[in-house]
Amino acid sequence: MTSPSRDKPCCVGSTLFGFLPESIQWRSVRTIAALLLIALLLIVPMVSQWLGQSFYLTLATRIVIFAIVASGLNLILGFGGLVSMGHAMFVGIGAYVVGISSFHGLQDGWTQLGLAVLITMGVSAITGLVSLRTRGIGFIMITLAFGQMFYFLFVSLKQYGGDDGLLIAQRSQFAFLPDLNNRVALYYVTVAVLLIVMFLIWRVVHSRFGYVLRGFQSNEQRMVAAGFPRLRYQLSAYVASAVICAIAGVLLANLTLFSSPSYLSWQASGDSVLMIVLGGMGTVMGPLLGTAVFLLLEEALSGMTQHWMAWIGLFIFLIALFSRKGLWGALIGLSSKGVKS
Numbered sequence: 001m002t003s004p005s006r007d008k009p010c011c012v013g014s015t016l017f018g019f020l021p022e023s024i025q026w027r028s029v030r031t032i033a034a035l036l037l038i039a040l041l042l043i044v045p046m047v048s049q050w051l052g053q054s055f056y057l058t059l060a061t062r063i064v065i066f067a068i069v070a071s072g073l074n075l076i077l078g079f080g081g082l083v084s085m086g087h088a089m090f091v092g093i094g095a096y097v098v099g100i101s102s103f104h105g106l107q108d109g110w111t112q113l114g115l116a117v118l119i120t121m122g123v124s125a126i127t128g129l130v131s132l133r134t135r136g137i138g139f140i141m142i143t144l145a146f147g148q149m150f151y152f153l154f155v156s157l158k159q160y161g162g163d164d165g166l167l168i169a170q171r172s173q174f175a176f177l178p179d180l181n182n183r184v185a186l187y188y189v190t191v192a193v194l195l196i197v198m199f200l201i202w203r204v205v206h207s208r209f210g211y212v213l214r215g216f217q218s219n220e221q222r223m224v225a226a227g228f229p230r231l232r233y234q235l236s237a238y239v240a241s242a243v244i245c246a247i248a249g250v251l252l253a254n255l256t257l258f259s260s261p262s263y264l265s266w267q268a269s270g271d272s273v274l275m276i277v278l279g280g281m282g283t284v285m286g287p288l289l290g291t292a293v294f295l296l297l298e299e300a301l302s303g304m305t306q307h308w309m310a311w312i313g314l315f316i317f318l319i320a321l322f323s324r325k326g327l328w329g330a331l332i333g334l335s336s337k338g339v340k341s
Contacts, residue, residue: 070287072244078281081217086147092264094249099166099259109172124242151264165260280326
């Protein structure tokens with residue numbers, strides 16, 4: 001097996017200041033669908049204002065934040081084949097860094113973000129080194145165990161609300177960024193973070209690192225035989241994935257003005273996995289589409305029936321059964337019929 005080449009056009013060829021690959025098809029169905037989805041995100045505040053319903057803007061902000069979480073987890077799940085059931089702990093770490101620092105009078109957002117990233121890098125490096133020694137169900141169970149350990153750790157912090165959670169007095173203050181107390185500003189900041197995360201993931205998976213990571217997902221034995229260190233690549237992806245989730249946790253705390261142990265629960269980790277499966281594993285846009293559909297269905301069905309989770313479960317099952325790439329794959333497949341890109 002030959003090693004992934006650095007000379008591939010999709011890895012290093014560029015047209016726009018070295019950022020966009022030459023092989024991108026600007027008139028393809030996939031690109032047009034992605035641009036339309038992003039355009040929908042950008043007009044949400046205007047639609048919310050036109051309808052006179054600020055709730056829609058709050059819901060959209062929540063969707064974007066959890067899309068960041070799903071995108072981070074998708075880096076190791078969709079592109080690395082690592083099913084983590086403990087990634088919600090990194091969201092909780094980010095949220096509690098904001099809550100605890102605010103409790104002690106620290107309101108500077110950049111300091112809070114830096115602390116969240118540093119703590120998450122340390123925790124994810126340690127838990128990743130342990131978890132990645134295993135495979136398959138062993139990896140799932142160990143990440144689940146770590147997630148539950150941190151869940152009960154924050155439940156035990158009675159000074160910071162314990163099981164009831166911790167109220168946050170005010171939102172973080174980021175120098176050179178708009179005031180997050182403005183809901184529209186908060187929304188556009190979260191959208192900007194999401195777009196940056198998706199762009200970076202897209203670049204990573206089309207780089208040498210991304211090819212190697214996907215190679216381990218396809219055939220680990222051949223990659224090891226070719227001389228690639230599995231632990232180094234997968235641990236790097238695991239830490240990067242955790243940091244993305246922690247950043248989402250910082251944003252979530254600023255949205256809700258609350259830090260809760262429920263952010264770290266295994267159910268929260270499971271929901272992120274479902275969002276990825278629904279949207280499309282191993283795709284960049286899939287987590288965003290899956291998160292939007294999942295949370296919108298949850299919002300609509302929870303007011304109609306007590307068994308809304310069963311209906312969502314059935315819907316996800318059907319999508320996973322008939323579309324290998326989830327809703328994103330189905331959307332691209334239907335749109336490309338009869339269309340030449």
